Amino acid sequence: MGQAWGFGRHGGPEVQEFFDRPDPVPGRGEVLIQVDVAGVNPLDHLLRSGLVDGLDGGRAFPRVLGMEAAGTVLRLGEDVNGLEVGDAVFGFALTGGGTYAETTVLSASNTARIPEGLSATVAATLPVAGTTAVDVLDQLGLAAGATVLVNGVGGGVGLAVARLAIGRELRVIGAGSTAKREHAEAIGARFIDYTAEDVAAAARRLVPDGFDGIVDLAGGTALRTVAPLARDPRSVIAVGDMSVPDLGGRFVERRVDRENLERSARLALDGLLAPVITAVHPLSDAPAALATVERGHASGKVVIKVA
């Protein structure tokens, strides 16, 4: 039995609640873990709202929030390869266990060992933001010296993309609100404050010939403002807004397997995928952690330290 935080029905923050639940039983291809740290992501509140219920596997209520975590393996389900009881691991709760909890089940094929030297706090941020950053830059496939615009640079994915892009010797321009300047510039990106100037005009001044790639984390009008700045519309990759093909761009193709998790962990160890963790909340403070992300202007990654 352990404490968990989730929701009793779909809705706004008012449906959120703490409750006790028996340790979930790992099914075929799953592992039960003691959660050390859970990452907080926009998809968590979208699932709670019911807007993307298809991704939630029709689980019974109450449902536990959270889709990524780092922790220690307590028990193996059938047909689990490459993981042992006692391993420190990180991965996805794709089968619906929910990670804002003392224990949860992770999908073993979407879970990897935490390498020596990497903290659980950093590892817990890699399944969503870390592997997404790897995927978008792989799919852009830009050579050193190319220019990339990261729209929404100050959030969890944006800072990870910007850091990794700079490690690949790309020239990075990031757009965000005023408070994000410090984070973006600290990792070596040029910054455009969309609250203080016209993003498209400022970006054209910096890169008059157009961008070789655009990574969009903001979506909506903000995506439509920057998309024409790309030299080739196919080099606009959106991570959150699935309407991007209407603009000639692409929605990111995600790889959430163990191999990509291991690759993200190696990049994090090498300092090339250094997530900027701006808030660590105890489980009792999970409502504040999710509220920060739900307001839509989070800085870097917010995590919940459970253990």
Ligand SMILES: NC(=O)c1ccc[n+]([C@@H]2O[C@H](COP(=O)([O-])OP(=O)(O)OC[C@H]3O[C@@H](n4cnc5c(N)ncnc54)[C@H](OP(=O)(O)O)[C@@H]3O)[C@@H](O)[C@H]2O)c1
């Ligand atoms: N497809 C996938 O597998 C996948 C994976 C990860 C994330 N996502 C999606 O990708 C999006 C970003 O995720 P995230 O984890 O980075 O979210 P996040 O941490 O909440 O960051 C979003 C950032 O966008 C900025 N922003 C908001 N409006 C903006 C605008 N008009 N122009 C520029 N920046 C703006 C926000 O701060 P400021 O406005 O203060 O600058 C914030 O820093 C979300 O929609 C998420 O659901 C999808």
